[in-house]
Amino acid sequence: MSNAMRTPAGAISVERYQGAVAEGRFRRLWNANAPGYLFLLPWLVGFFGLTLGPALISLYLSFTDYDMLQSPRWVGMANYVRIATADPKFSAAMDVTLTYVVFSVPFKLTFALLVAMALNRGLRGLTVYRAIFYLPSLLGGSVAIAVLWRQLFASDGLVNAALSQFGIEGPSWISHPNYSIYTLVALSVWQFGSPMIIFLAGLRQIPQDMYEAASLDGASKFRQFYKITLPLLTPVIFFNAVVQTIEAFKAFTPAFIISGGTGGPINSTLFYTLYLYQEAFGNFRMGYASALAWILVVIIAIFTAFSFLTSRYWVHYDD
Amino acid sequence: MTLRVSRRNFVAGGAALLSLSALGTSALAQETRLRLLWWGSQPRADRTNKVSQLYQTKNPGTSITGEFLGWGDYWPRLATQVAGRNAPDVIQMDYRYIVQYARRGALAPLESYMPAKLNLDDFDKAQIEGGSVDGHLYGVSLGANSAATVLNTTAFKEAGVDLPTQATTWEEFARMGAEITKSGKRKGMFGIADGSGAEPLFENWLRQRGKALYTADGKIGFGVEDASEWYDMWAKFREAGACVPADIQALDKNDIETNTVSLGKSAAGFAHSNQFVAYQAMNKDKLALTNYMRIKPDSKGGHYRKPSMFFSVSAQSKAVDKAVDYVNFFVKNPEAALLLDVERGIPESAAMREVVATKLDENGKVALAYVSGLGDLAGKLPPPPPAGAGEADLMLRNIAEQVGFGQLSPSDGGKQLVTEITQILARG
């Protein structure tokens, strides 16, 4: 396949080159870029029309004292300086969030992948299982979840009832500062439906004949998984890992509904965005909250950039 | 540079392309339109909407639209609307936030409308002051309540413990609590809730000691000694098994359904009198209201009649006159008073109180009897809490939990609370 063929606009005929030089250059530029930008047009309009402005304003607000009721007042780096030097809640929130990211993302993804593989078979009734396994995710962040989690993880909840069979008397997990964050991790893992579906879609995209060929060659199931499934699934694994990490950094709803917005007990569920929300809407410090937000953006961006850098060593695309 | 200016710039720049729909928003001019926003649930909405309808029939040419949300959702929506300069004309306001909104110019001062357009003559003077900030009236109280202890009378009876009376002290109450816990009549039920992180309770206790949460000029109104003693008292209760352990108390999210009484984890808990109906609806057992305990048999004045909520008028309103008229109707019209009942608290107007008193149902009577029967337990209304009070409230609870879970000693807890709150208030 020649290089000229690889570019979408590569089908440039020889005659075109014989036109005026300036016009030719313009045409070349046009032909090379126009299709891409045309397809990108809706997004570009949305980005410049709806997203960029508010984002820049929030960036501006992060350098101000803005209580939402009066005009913002420029304070330079003061918000950032305070976050870096004089805000114990910032580090508490960072701790909680990092714990959440580190525990919830790998467990959730592993679980989702295993279940997706189990469901990607010709077993009878799988439609029903898939739907049932997606149920927890359907419930999202509804009030019911808060009550339910208490039914499971409070002192007299199901978990302790099960433990008492083994003579163990558990604490009220959900409201104990040492454990509450892990009940939220459990919630996140339990709502594994979205990555599961994405894994399923990825598995469906793997050409079946590759397995057939491998079977004929006598490759074991494990070898097939290792040599075919896993490599071909890497773009999807990569996607899920990146997106779930971003989502975990930004997680808000679980802590909000389970702690009633306090982030307690003793800040043990004070997720970063929950703290940000408290500052913005509880304490009227939208400027400070904006600074918190942009620090989070930078942290997430570093993580994501790092993932993209390493991805070239383990993610296999077909292009 | 204000947000308004910057927003014009980018609207002109990019999004103007999209503003086709800006057409069609011009309203018919001759009708005055009032927007109302309050927190609450459907029963409150039913009452409020009926009053609005009544007002509209008596004032043709005015149309009123009401919006309501639960407490937690209300504040972000209000803040966004105010920030976007799209505030509703009449805003339900809480004692906690009135200073913030008033000082920052979001509310219209109302004293110039008194007494002709806004007649609060038969209002309790203190309640008018409660809605005033820096000498201007920003909120008209819609009703009074008071902090209260909720008792599960059935659980008390089962344990063979008498109900507390107005004379009961904290020490005696703790003994009762320990007895209930020990009786073990109900699995997982303790005597009383752990109130060490509950602001109204702490405030009441401080007031009995002649202190306050905040001074009139918005400074901290208590010292390290007070706070340490407070945390220490509850640590002793916890040890004696009089109140629930820390991990049970932490289930309480400051709302009705997670109060330890509602969860069946304690026989006594702490709430507000106007919430009694809601508490009773959620509990199979017979509940009762009583005051917060005395610190000594002869101590008094811890309680106060608190404006449970206000109506404020937005400074952005294009029809402040009409909005004031509506608020006046809301608190002074007998028909409206009958529709509203004591759902928002006991009416502030003496005349309306009389109108309502005759028609009260059982649960309403409990609340009314409680607030009017406080006697020497009630004292003066404290000044509206300063900016930062919300943060300070969370801090009281946070440190209470640290003490409860054994991470801090009561005396260190007290020290830390005073330091933290002083800092919070300084930051504003």
Next chain:
Amino acid sequence: MTEMTASVTAARPPSDITKRSLPASLVIHALLIAASLLMLYPLLWMVSASVRPENEIFSSTSIIPSSIDFSSYVRGWTGLDVSFGRFFWNSLVISVLVVTGNVIACSLTAYAFARLRFAGRNFWFAIMLGTLMIPYHVTLIPQYVLFLDLGWVNTILPLVVPKFLASDAFFIFLMVQFFRGIPRELDEAAMMDGCSAWRIYWKIMLPLSLPVLATAAIFSFIWTWDDFFGPLIYLNDMNTYTIQLGLRTFVDSTSASDWGGLFAMSTLTLVPVFFFFLFFQRLLIEGIATTGMKR
């Protein structure tokens, strides 16, 4: 081109079913059923809460109600100022529009990022991902002001129009990953046949991406159906409320709430999503896969 489409055949069920022994199958089923129970528990609990007396919803840890009463459903459906059916309709309209917008706009954008070469592609891609990272709480007010100036507040436009402008970076990124998994030989062959970028997108990419399009549709629908914060900020008039806003009006933490009504209506709101899911997951699973492609 015709050959190509012909070589794209429906996915067959994986060939291992015939080989699986009965005991192994039973074990898998047993495991799946056990796991299902764990997943179903919340639903059972919610249904149970919707028919039990209000005063035992919170204090009782048992899932079996002491008595059964369906009045919560009636009260929930009719008890608010606006019938709950209205909220269903509003949510349905918004959700369907969002699904349409997301599938069209995000697939166009994703196609550009995945397959087309143009100056600045990586830059725009990074920017697009960046929009995924900003916590929405801080852009809320500027965005509100913008929509207010456009006259869109109290309409569904702020919730819908951005989706037609590919505002959801999640789906763009998702589709990019899938598009990149489609063998490039297909486009190249088509290009040699003189196909335009548009035809390749329309005739090759979309048909081959049904699983991911179905995924995007499922998520768009469910997330919009469950979305609360957007409607909270932009919809003021109760007639325009979505179900999630409707549900929240049952509950106020400071006064009397209708918990029975909340759980009854919560249960009902799961029904449409559940069927939507069942329907679209068929597309996901039975969607056309590139089985016939020689690689």
